[in-house]
Amino acid sequence: MGDDEGALLQAWRGGDTAAGETFTRAYYSRILGFFRLRASEAAEDLTQKTFLACAEGSSRVEGANVRAFLFGIARHVLLRHLRDRHRDLGLDHFDAARPQSVLSPSGVVAQRREHWLLLRALERLPDDTQIILGLHYVQGLSSREIAEVLGVTTTTVTTRLSRARDALRKQVEELRAPAETRRSLLSDFEAWARSLGPLVAGEPPP
Numbered sequence: 001m002g003d004d005e006g007a008l009l010q011a012w013r014g015g016d017t018a019a020g021e022t023f024t025r026a027y028y029s030r031i032l033g034f035f036r037l038r039a040s041e042a043a044e045d046l047t048q049k050t051f052l053a054c055a056e057g058s059s060r061v062e063g064a065n066v067r068a069f070l071f072g073i074a075r076h077v078l079l080r081h082l083r084d085r086h087r088d089l090g091l092d093h094f095d096a097a098r099p100q101s102v103l104s105p106s107g108v109v110a111q112r113r114e115h116w117l118l119l120r121a122l123e124r125l126p127d128d129t130q131i132i133l134g135l136h137y138v139q140g141l142s143s144r145e146i147a148e149v150l151g152v153t154t155t156t157v158t159t160r161l162s163r164a165r166d167a168l169r170k171q172v173e174e175l176r177a178p179a180e181t182r183r184s185l186l187s188d189f190e191a192w193a194r195s196l197g198p199l200v201a202g203e204p205p206p
Helices: 004-013 017-056 063-089 113-123 127-138 143-150 154-174 179-187 189-194 196-200
Strands: none
Touching: 004 017, 004 063, 017 063, 017 127, 017 196, 063 127, 063 143, 113 127, 113 154, 113 179, 113 189, 113 196, 127 143, 127 154, 127 189, 127 196, 143 154, 154 179, 154 189, 179 189, 189 196
């Protein structure tokens, strides 16, 4: 929608329900996929909360920045959800509170062994690392957009992405898996990582 996205958002905030429906349809599956990658058991509810927060906001957002603005809200909603879950369970260690991932029975079942291995490796990373990799590979955000989501510089995003890739590769190398699957994944790592997008969205690639 380009620059029209900002206008649609403003119209929605002004009470135009048709504009709100158009805006929501444009992004709903992507925001849902963002949550399914990390908290599949609550993805629908968290997606609704994200759009509600977007509609209730007051800051003006230009068209070119709407996507980053929306994913920024989604990130805060996700982190708040994880903190609340951790508190409710009364756990001493945050990592112990990890909710169901996209690999759980209620999530998406990977169609290829490479996907399974990649998602399992992703699960073992810290939340912030998972988020930046998800924004880059699954959602296809640019470094500039991710910088807006995280509130950091583009240079910082480039550095964090490099470290996140290295961390993910290390987990792939350390997990128990058939040698052929590991070799296939690591030989075309970027392509496999980007193929998670349709998988998480519920549209497994052939």
